[in-house]
Amino acid sequence: MPNMFACLVYIQQILVLEVDDSHNDCALRKGRMIGRLIQPQRIALFSAFSVLSNGTVSYKERLRSGLVGIKKDDAVDLFESMVRCRHPLPSLVDFSRLFSGIARTKQYDLVLHLCKKMELQGITHNNYTLTIVINCYCRRRKLGFAFSAIGKMLKLGYEPNTVTFNTLLNGLCLEGRVSEAVELVDHRMMDNGCQPDEATYGPVTNRMCKSWNTASALDLLRKMEDRKVKPQVVTYSMIIDGLCKDGSLDDALRLFNEMETKGIKPNVFTYNSLIRGFCNAGRWDDGAQLLRDMITREITPYIVTFNALIDSLVKEGKLTEAKELYNEMITRGIDPDTITYNSLIYGLCMLR
């Protein structure tokens, strides 16, 4: 009976969570409305500015300040005003800024469309705009067109550089074509005298770890070191996560210690992967030790960290310890979510 009561308390907490969510939603909607309301004022201000400056710097000003989260209509409008403008004549740098701004809002087709319109105006691409084009094709999973853009680049007399290769490489990884990606780095990229950097190996490592190929990811890590590219925390974290999912906890720990000796500080992701790995292996005590470790090192645990530990404690029948952790997360100001309560409720139901 007391367990039943505790269950109800937790279920009530879930209901409170959902109410909070709807509040957030309301707030969001309100925010959007306010955004819409102030829009005309912004336009009015902008026109005033244009008139003041005789219409000469309007697109420059918009490029400088109005690209974050730009909508389709505004983007097309800005593009048209650039194409029409003669004083000053927009440069390719201006177009690069516009295209990259739109690309950041993930409207890749729009970027490609505007690029075509730019070409029709007799404006020729350079290395920068073509790399943006390559990225857009890659994101739309049209690798064939991305490779054609490389051809265009060569025809115009530009050499693909590290960024160009990295962009293409990411495209291959997005499609799961990891071996081709490795081939591209080892041959085309290196042979062309392009030095790989930390952005070269990130997507490759990610894809390898995601497809349960941590052994290859480890090989790649050694290759990076041979090529004097310093792996970053995120690279180590991805591999450690892969090893933990494989159940190779000792290897994961070895890598964890290795990054320490190299002066690379683990972060909350690194710890979470390890804690989850140990918990899944039933080694909740080691998991709890790691949690204490991260707290002493002032790496703030996330809700994920606590959830993993609570869940594993519950499955071990250590309900008291699980509840202690639940209380600790509350005192730390971390709001439990449905996953937290699910674990606790499960534990209470199993107790009987």
Added chain:
DNA sequence: CTAGGGTTAG
């Protein structure tokens, strides 16, 4: 001046 990348829970 302007281009590219990657990580956690039931």
